[in-house]
Amino acid sequence: MHEFTPEVEALAHEILDYSLVRLRTDPPLDGPRTPEELFELAGNTITAEGMGGHKTLELFKDVLATACISTDHPRYLAFIPSAPSEYANLFDLVVGASALYGGSWLEGAGAVFAENQALRWISDLAGLPESAGGVFVQGGTIGNLSALVAARAHAREKYPTVTRWVVAASAESHSSISSASVVMDVELLLIKPDGSGALQGGDCKAAISAYEADHPGHKVFAIVATAGTTNLGIIDDLQGIGKAAKELGIWFHVDGAYGLAALCAPSVRGLFDGVEQADSLIVDPHKWLFAPFDACALIYRNPEIARKVHLQKAAYLETLDDDGEWNPSDYAIHLTRRARGLPFWFSLAAHGTNEYSLAVTETIEVAIKTAEIIKAHPNLELISEPKLSVVAFTRKGWGAKDYQIWSDKLLADQIGFVTPSSHHGQPILRFAIVNPWTKIGDIEAILATL
Numbered sequence: 001m002h003e004f005t006p007e008v009e010a011l012a013h014e015i016l017d018y019s020l021v022r023l024r025t026d027p028p029l030d031g032p033r034t035p036e037e038l039f040e041l042a043g044n045t046i047t048a049e050g051m052g053g054h055k056t057l058e059l060f061k062d063v064l065a066t067a068c069i070s071t072d073h074p075r076y077l078a079f080i081p082s083a084p085s086e087y088a089n090l091f092d093l094v095v096g097a098s099a100l101y102g103g104s105w106l107e108g109a110g111a112v113f114a115e116n117q118a119l120r121w122i123s124d125l126a127g128l129p130e131s132a133g134g135v136f137v138q139g140g141t142i143g144n145l146s147a148l149v150a151a152r153a154h155a156r157e158k159y160p161t162v163t164r165w166v167v168a169a170s171a172e173s174h175s176s177i178s179s180a181s182v183v184m185d186v187e188l189l190l191i192k193p194d195g196s197g198a199l200q201g202g203d204c205k206a207a208i209s210a211y212e213a214d215h216p217g218h219k220v221f222a223i224v225a226t227a228g229t230t231n232l233g234i235i236d237d238l239q240g241i242g243k244a245a246k247e248l249g250i251w252f253h254v255d256g257a258y259g260l261a262a263l264c265a266p267s268v269r270g271l272f273d274g275v276e277q278a279d280s281l282i283v284d285p286h287k288w289l290f291a292p293f294d295a296c297a298l299i300y301r302n303p304e305i306a307r308k309v310h311l312q313k314a315a316y317l318e319t320l321d322d323d324g325e326w327n328p329s330d331y332a333i334h335l336t337r338r339a340r341g342l343p344f345w346f347s348l349a350a351h352g353t354n355e356y357s358l359a360v361t362e363t364i365e366v367a368i369k370t371a372e373i374i375k376a377h378p379n380l381e382l383i384s385e386p387k388l389s390v391v392a393f394t395r396k397g398w399g400a401k402d403y404q405i406w407s408d409k410l411l412a413d414q415i416g417f418v419t420p421s422s423h424h425g426q427p428i429l430r431f432a433i434v435n436p437w438t439k440i441g442d443i444e445a446i447l448a449t450l
């Protein structure tokens with residue numbers, strides 16, 4: 001099994017060569033094909049005899065890879081793009097080659113040590129105490145769910161007579177919060193944000209008190225604040241919501257999957273004041289911290305609360321559970337895990353944190369400049385000044401269909417990938433700028449088609 005035959009050696013070079021070409025050059029955006037088209041081109045790839053490494057790689061390069069949009073393309077501005085650094089991507093090759101197990105200290109001490117230092121950087125930026133800690137999970141969805149499960153377990157101990165649990169969040173919160181409430185079978189109390197789209201602490205307190213007065217036996221166990229909404233990059237009133245949570249005696253979770261990356265950007269750090277009160281927070285390095293998919297940093301103020309509920313108990317696992325060692329598996333809904341925080345750690349360790357601050361700041365500056373160009377554009381209207389690096393706007397006179405036709409053509413022409421969204425029920429366009437290689441020229445090229 002471990003024989004590195006000449007055939008394997010040759011394949012290794014082919015794979016490394018392809019990876020280097022992929023890393024060195026801006027690949028085309030590419031785009032999806034139908035299953036029928038792909039079958040026409042690829043046929044049935046799983047056969048009894050196997051195709052051999054060379055042929056399988058060729059098929060991937062020529063057919064399959066070209067049917068996947070390059071999410072790190074500088075003119076991919078839809079959803080939240082990805083922008084892994086070269087260092088992070090290259091180190092992912094090492095992680096892939098190393099058969100590391102990231103679930104326990106016993107098996108992966110070195111990897112876990114490094115991941116924990118990367119988590120510490122985020123935790124320090126947020127101003128959490130020394131005792132804070134957590135784990136890299138697959139994404140913000142699992143991060144939010146794991147944090148809320150810990151929050152509820154904590155509340156159950158404090159309030160044993162509650163018959164129905166409730167999580168409170170902004171009506172603008174991410175879909176994963178609603179999804180978590182379904183998985184957990186708890187109620188979701190959506191609170192209306194203010195005119196700017198930010199949820200305010202005072203409104204939370206009033207809404208929660210009113211809800212609980214109307215629903216005997218129900219109790220809100222956590223408030224989720226969003227630090228950078230996905231659609232518009234709006235940051236809730238973290239200071240006020242943290243205070244409200246404290247006064248109500250409930251958990252304060254900050255969903256910063258996209259936005260908390262900007263904790264490292266001095267120009268906007270003040271927008272996150274209050275985050276230091278969080279009982280838990282998440283941020284996805286695969287969004288705006290230059291890491292490859294898939295990595296969400298999940299951090300708890302008091303990790304022991306999370307450990308109590310997430311630790312899996314079984315005879316065959318008991319050997320892992322002693323000496324107070326840090327087992328990442330114990331802090332979220334998972335057991336086996338790859339050391340997915342390592343590409344992020346490597347990039348952060350190699351580049352240094354200053355470079356991270358600079359790169360995030362640069363994308364914010366591009367967003368500000370983009371907003372200025374949009375304001376000066378005869379056909380476009382800016383929805384609001386960008387807070388972080390999402391710029392949302394409308395095209396005068398266009399309906400939902402016009403936006404979709406434009407978006408489809410933009411991709412078909414391989415100019416860019418920008419998908420329509422909506423705001424207050426109206427169709428809009430938005431650019432999410434997280435890639436330091438997205439330059440003003442890229443923005444202008446897209447705006448020229450509007």
Ligand SMILES: *Cc1c(COP(=O)(O)O)cnc(C)c1O
Binds near residue numbers: 141176226255257
């Ligand atoms: C992206 C996002 C999520 C979900 O994260 P995934 O990594 O896609 O699971 C949650 N909350 C916010 C605010 C997000 O932007």
